[in-house]
Amino acid sequence: MLDLLFYSHPAGLLVLWPLLIIWMKEAARRKRERIRRQLRSDFRVALHSLAVSFRAGYSAEHAFSACGRDVRNTLGRESELVREMDALNRRIRLQLRPEEVFAEFAFRTGVEDVEAFAEVFSAARRSGGDLAAIVRSAADTIGAKIEVTEEIEASLAARKSEQQIMSLMPCLILLYLRIASPGFLDVLYGNVAGACVMTCALAVYLLCVRAGNRIVEVGI
Numbered sequence: 001m002l003d004l005l006f007y008s009h010p011a012g013l014l015v016l017w018p019l020l021i022i023w024m025k026e027a028a029r030r031k032r033e034r035i036r037r038q039l040r041s042d043f044r045v046a047l048h049s050l051a052v053s054f055r056a057g058y059s060a061e062h063a064f065s066a067c068g069r070d071v072r073n074t075l076g077r078e079s080e081l082v083r084e085m086d087a088l089n090r091r092i093r094l095q096l097r098p099e100e101v102f103a104e105f106a107f108r109t110g111v112e113d114v115e116a117f118a119e120v121f122s123a124a125r126r127s128g129g130d131l132a133a134i135v136r137s138a139a140d141t142i143g144a145k146i147e148v149t150e151e152i153e154a155s156l157a158a159r160k161s162e163q164q165i166m167s168l169m170p171c172l173i174l175l176y177l178r179i180a181s182p183g184f185l186d187v188l189y190g191n192v193a194g195a196c197v198m199t200c201a202l203a204v205y206l207l208c209v210r211a212g213n214r215i216v217e218v219g220i
Contacts, residue, residue, distance in 0.1 A: 002202065007189065009189065038079075040112075040146055041150060042075055046067050046070075047139040048143070049070035051135055051140075053066045053067065054131055057132075068086060071085055088105050102118050106118035113146055156216055166212070170205050
């Protein structure tokens, strides 16, 4: 589509093919980001379950086992967090220390709030303090932070939609001119000068799209 709109010549694909690699990397990054955000949101369920289990006097091993059941019942078996909790509990059953296993889980997910809880949980296990109170306090604090972050994301949802629409507008305008006024843009196609102008326009357009995407992701 970009070749049709900006070059209208098969040779334009030679210029545009690197964009496919960039687009694939960006799509993979966005997919990881969606998974990370969903994990962060679902982690509130795990926090609540762990806080309840520790308050009831469960050991760490039993608390994580109960947490695994709770998140499975609440989120369903297809949830990424459920799969992670199942893997975590399998490792705990191999007699590995719960704090070490959870720290590995937090590092693997890359979710800041999970990593923060892992540090608090590990410190509480080492200090031998009131684990139930420490976990409950951490769960309340981190849970509140997750809620605030989700509120920010919700408030930016409309702006993201507007940004996506505006990103498409230059291409839609070119497409409209190609359809409504055939020949109007012919001076820009099939010659070196026109190709250079369209290449510069495409570069500016892509930079603006990237900048817009980064702006709406600030703070999330």
